[in-house]
Amino acid sequence: MSADTTSSAAIGPVEGAVYDVDNPAPYIEAPRKRTGKTPKATRGNFEMAAWLFMRLSGVVLVVLVLGHLLIQLFLDGGVSKIGFAFVAGRWASPFWQVWDLLMLWLAMLHGANGLRTVINDYAERANTRLWLKGLLYTATVFTILLGTLVIFTFDPNIR
Amino acid sequence: MATPVLDKVEAESAASPYITVTMRIRRFNPEISDASVWEDFQIEIDPKERVLDALHKIKWDVDGTLTFRRSCAHGICGSDAMRINGKNRLACKTLIKDINPEKPITVEAIKGLTVLKDLVVDMEPFFQAYRDVMPFLVTKGNEPTRERLQTAEDRERFDDTTKCILCAACTSSCPVFWNDGQYFGPAAIVNAHRFIFDSRDEAGEQRLEILNDKDGVWRCRTTFNCTDACPRGIEVTKAIQEVKRALITRRF
Ligand code: SF4
Ligand code: FES
Numbered sequence: 001m002s003a004d005t006t007s008s009a010a011i012g013p014v015e016g017a018v019y020d021v022d023n024p025a026p027y028i029e030a031p032r033k034r035t036g037k038t039p040k041a042t043r044g045n046f047e048m049a050a051w052l053f054m055r056l057s058g059v060v061l062v063v064l065v066l067g068h069l070l071i072q073l074f075l076d077g078g079v080s081k082i083g084f085a086f087v088a089g090r091w092a093s094p095f096w097q098v099w100d101l102l103m104l105w106l107a108m109l110h111g112a113n114g115l116r117t118v119i120n121d122y123a124e125r126a127n128t129r130l131w132l133k134g135l136l137y138t139a140t141v142f143t144i145l146l147g148t149l150v151i152f153t154f155d156p157n158i159r
Numbered sequence: 160m161a162t163p164v165l166d167k168v169e170a171e172s173a174a175s176p177y178i179t180v181t182m183r184i185r186r187f188n189p190e191i192s193d194a195s196v197w198e199d200f201q202i203e204i205d206p207k208e209r210v211l212d213a214l215h216k217i218k219w220d221v222d223g224t225l226t227f228r229r230s231c232a233h234g235i236c237g238s239d240a241m242r243i244n245g246k247n248r249l250a251c252k253t254l255i256k257d258i259n260p261e262k263p264i265t266v267e268a269i270k271g272l273t274v275l276k277d278l279v280v281d282m283e284p285f286f287q288a289y290r291d292v293m294p295f296l297v298t299k300g301n302e303p304t305r306e307r308l309q310t311a312e313d314r315e316r317f318d319d320t321t322k323c324i325l326c327a328a329c330t331s332s333c334p335v336f337w338n339d340g341q342y343f344g345p346a347a348i349v350n351a352h353r354f355i356f357d358s359r360d361e362a363g364e365q366r367l368e369i370l371n372d373k374d375g376v377w378r379c380r381t382t383f384n385c386t387d388a389c390p391r392g393i394e395v396t397k398a399i400q401e402v403k404r405a406l407i408t409r410r411f
Contacts, residue, residue, distance in 0.1 A: 025192060048406060121334065
């Protein structure tokens, strides 16, 4: 009798209502309770440095990347002029070496940090985060090292 | 005797302001099921009334088990923030006519906090973040015999953030908070801002240091959801950016 009143009449149909007073639904642990296991607040400044870096590198990249696109794609014959000789000619000058090196480092770090925040915001499980970030950092380090190596050891007489 | 009464009733029904609206409410009762379901209620209501009145009508006349928080019913206490038609608002400040009553009006609990029952959520993580920023005046030295004086300009500096009623509409509209709930959230930062920029307070440095945390202001993505959600019209995102600026300019 009493079971009747609790289940259907008052509340209306609920999908899969297999729970009642004797068989209660599982207790849901509050997900954000601050317990002993919650990591201690870090007072480091890494996040601030990262935030500032994003702003500053963004401004510099606007100049570097737009200049790069202009030179590579529009001036002096556009894309058709790009070839081994063109690259070799540019990298003969330290100015363009520094330009490209700076662009490589800033763009890679800027992009990597952006993806890091995306992973932090959207990957929900700790393991997923770990793997995604591992992949990201590996790819970033590999690309930066390879690019730097090429810029510094570029040999125009290679055959 | 009977005729005038009848006339009056007829006249009233002819000019009846009532319309039928469908309230689609997200119900959750952990004693029955671990899943939540949408439930529709058809009610007669004056469109100039508020969503809170509709909820009262349902609770008082249709289904007494509907659970929600409210206290003042006039936008002061901040207990009845809920997601109405997909937007965080106070049920007591939202008129039915303003949210297109021709379509079903959806009402659900605010996101990012554990639902306890129907529209009631566990506010503990929200208030934990609030407590963490020390929302009280901290001073050194002797207590003045009279009030602590402040110029009108100094008061103006943090006027906007004094208006917060801690309804959690902003924090529970923030996608960064939805993710893992460790982010301090806009409301805590707004209340820290209120003291950081108060000329009488002397713990601004400490509060800035707290918000410099990995889960502090730097997680803000300037989405502006909080500013849109705030029922008090506080420029929440601006307050967060002012805290960021203070953090940077105090160092360099
Ligand atoms: S800042 Fe606005 S939305 Fe956020 S808790 Fe305060 S009153 Fe509510
Ligand atoms: S009931 Fe107090 S703010 Fe809505």
